[in-house]
Amino acid sequence: MSKRGYAASKKLLTGLIGAPIAHSASPAMHERAAEALGLRGHYQLIEVAGADATGLRMMLEGVRRLGFAGVNVTYPYKEAVVPLLDALAPGAAAMGAVNTVVVRDGRLTGHNTDTTGFARAVAPLLAPSANAVAVIGAGGVGKAIAFALASLDVTDIRIFDSEPARAEKLASLLARQGGARMAGSVEDALDGATGLVNGTPVGMLPNRDTPVPAALLRADLWVADAVYSPLITPLLAAAREKGARIMTGRELAIFQAADAFELFTGLAPSTEIMGEAFDTVMAARSAAYQAA
Numbered sequence: 209m210s211k212r213g214y215a216a217s218k219k220l221l222t223g224l225i226g227a228p229i230a231h232s233a234s235p236a237m238h239e240r241a242a243e244a245l246g247l248r249g250h251y252q253l254i255e256v257a258g259a260d261a262t263g264l265r266m267m268l269e270g271v272r273r274l275g276f277a278g279v280n281v282t283y284p285y286k287e288a289v290v291p292l293l294d295a296l297a298p299g300a301a302a303m304g305a306v307n308t309v310v311v312r313d314g315r316l317t318g319h320n321t322d323t324t325g326f327a328r329a330v331a332p333l334l335a336p337s338a339n340a341v342a343v344i345g346a347g348g349v350g351k352a353i354a355f356a357l358a359s360l361d362v363t364d365i366r367i368f369d370s371e372p373a374r375a376e377k378l379a380s381l382l383a384r385q386g387g388a389r390m391a392g393s394v395e396d397a398l399d400g401a402t403g404l405v406n407g408t409p410v411g412m413l414p415n416r417d418t419p420v421p422a423a424l425l426r427a428d429l430w431v432a433d434a435v436y437s438p439l440i441t442p443l444l445a446a447a448r449e450k451g452a453r454i455m456t457g458r459e460l461a462i463f464q465a466a467d468a469f470e471l472f473t474g475l476a477p478s479t480e481i482m483g484e485a486f487d488t489v490m491a492a493r494s495a496a497y498q499a500a
Contacts, residue, residue: 398424
């Protein structure tokens with residue numbers, strides 16, 4: 209729909225497909241951004257665990273037919289939805305992962321704003337040179353992170369995944385941009401690295417594990433986590449204790465949401481307003497967690 213169409217209708221229906229997603233801050237961010245632009249926005253959580261291709265196809269068909277401007281897609285369906293869409297933006301096609309599906313004229317087109325969002329978030333941490341970054345996880349988020357780093361000219365990307373074949377496949381996808389390789393272990397990935405990114409759900413509440421042993425963290429390392437529930441994951445807490453610079457999942461969450469909102473509507477939302485909505489959700493969640 210055109211900008212003029214949204215201004216006239218004042219209605220915007222979007223949502224999120226994934227599981228578990230009850231913790232998501234996306235409804236607050238998208239609905240507040242819509243309100244600020246004079247739209248009546250509703251962001252629907254579509255939580256279905258264990259969906260197969262048939263189940264995902266049914267959900268996407270509902271999105272197509274029920275007036276959605278689009279939906280976000282999160283764990284564990286970012287790769288599974290790819291073959292079910294009508295078209296893919298070039299970036300999403302290159303990595304084989306989608307976190308944003310736009311509905312236009314009855315067609316579903318997949319995009320990846322995790323990539324653009326992470327690139328915006330991580331850029332201040334990257335030095336002009338000597339950027340060797342370890343990426344833990346080669347699933348949907350890990351792919352987006354690795355492609356974002358490559359887009360920022362990071363030429364030494366070490367990818368570790370508990371399933372080596374996934375890490376090897378991601379490294380091969382990045383071969384044209386150079387500098388990516390599969391790491392045989394977390395230790396191998398971190399050897400001489402200047403940065404570390406967790407692209408797995410490890411550490412997301414209620415999980416309290418860490419994908420990297422604290423003994424491997426160093427003060428001269430920057431550490432980022434895609435998980436934002438909690439903001440300070442066990443990995444980030446351990447990194448901070450070592451004196452490392454850290455980046456929470458806040459910036460990625462906000463920037464990927466803003467980029468998705470613009471794809472849905474053609475309108476640029478306020479990242480400040482989205483950030484305020486995100487912070488309100490996280491403050492309430494922290495208070496509830498502490499009271500429990």
